[in-house]
Amino acid sequence: MNNQPVLEIRGVNKTIRGKKIIQDLSFEVYPGEVFGFLGPNGAGKTTLIRMIVGLMKMNKGDIVIHGQSIQKSFEGAIKHVGAIVENPEMYKFLSGQNNLVHYARMFPGGIPQSRIDEVVELVGLKNRIKEKVKTYSLGMRQRLGVAQALLHRPSLLILDEPTNGLDPAGIRELRDYLRRLAREEGIAIVVSSHLLSEMELMCDRVAIIQQGKLVDVQDLRGEGAAPKETSYFFEVNDPATAQAVVQEIDPHLHVTPHPNGIELTIGRERAADIGALLIQAGLRLYAMKPLTQSLEDKFLQITGSDQIA
Structure with missing residues (x-):
């Protein structure tokens, strides 16, 4: 594993209407790993994701992406991030290809067609990319959303409940794809999900959050020496x-x-x-x-x- 973290959460606190939602949260995420968030209802997982991508401000602490603080250099930090915070929204009357072309035009300087072709290949949509999105399964739409999030070559991909609405085949398809993406592309992937069995299969490490506090980080890779007993x-x-x-x-x-x-x-x-x-x-x-x-x-x-x- 690369020793330099892509994402650093440093003593982050968030209070909303007098209630502490996030309390002194700190951890790091590294290149090439899939890192999961787990917690009971109201634990603060979605709040944390919203703070990472700049949709909410923190009261105390800092979030650092590739060595740049989102508070001091938001544009410099966020350019390394691709995210799907809600379900990916697409123009259903357009093809997958035209959705990506439309999105690519929003970036300063644009994104070349060669990169669009590359991410389409990466997410396994090459054979269906010219068909209208309304003909896609939920799993295909999720993969198209991931393709969109990857267009600008981020090193950190954040997905909030990416398996919502997917059938078992779609969940497995997305899980296998994300693991391959982390391994082959070296991207750090942060996932929030309520499906414990899927998190166990998908993630390298899982942070368990309760009442806004980090109570444990489980390493699921099985690396290193086995316990003596x-x-x-x-x-x-x-x-x-x-x-x-x-x-x-x-x-x-x-x-x-x-x-x-x-x-x-x-x-x-x-x-x-x-x-x-x-x-x-x-x-x-x-x-x-x-x-x-x-x-x-x-x-x-x-x-x-x-x-x-």
Whole structure:
């Protein structure tokens, strides 16, 4: 990962009508990663996105994009940003191509046709780009919106609820595209979504925000050294015998019995050894797997809430 952040949130605070919406929020987003926001209703996610793109002002702190403060040099900072804060609005009676041409003319100096062709290829709309937008599926419209946001070669792409209204196929299509975009183009992507399962599949890191405060950042990449010990579940035909075998091997090892197996907190190599010993003892070992929390489990544990937005 590039060591220089594309986006820096520095001690940001926002109060609306006496209510603290964002409180001392700080984190960084780097090139080539997909970074997600999660939080209960009213946590402040959309408020933060609106402040990043300049639609709202902060009361305290700073937001820095490519080393430039949006307060001191807004134009210099925002030129690096592409964003879809609401659903992408397109002229449905025009083709996808003409929508992009129309949008490209708004930029000072314009955007060449070669760049339009490049982003169309990038989002996978080459075969449909000359058809009218009214014939597009929601997933295709979302991709056209992303193409529009990418025309000026931003290094930071911000998407607020990009999967809204999409069917499962469209959600997967957009997810795979965003991950490829981050990897191949090195763009930093910031996503807000209420779909925890999709965030888990899409994002490299996820910031969990509660009552305007950053309560945790979950790294979902699985990079680096594995933990020395983790919980493993051994699914066997005779849990009681399996427990006895393990306690004979090591009386100090804590065994948690289950109806169809046993659970142990041990290292990876030790887990493999115990699996082999259970088989040698004549037991049928159907499965041996590490027990890891889902993002949803972590979210509910951290926030104590089931209200996600």
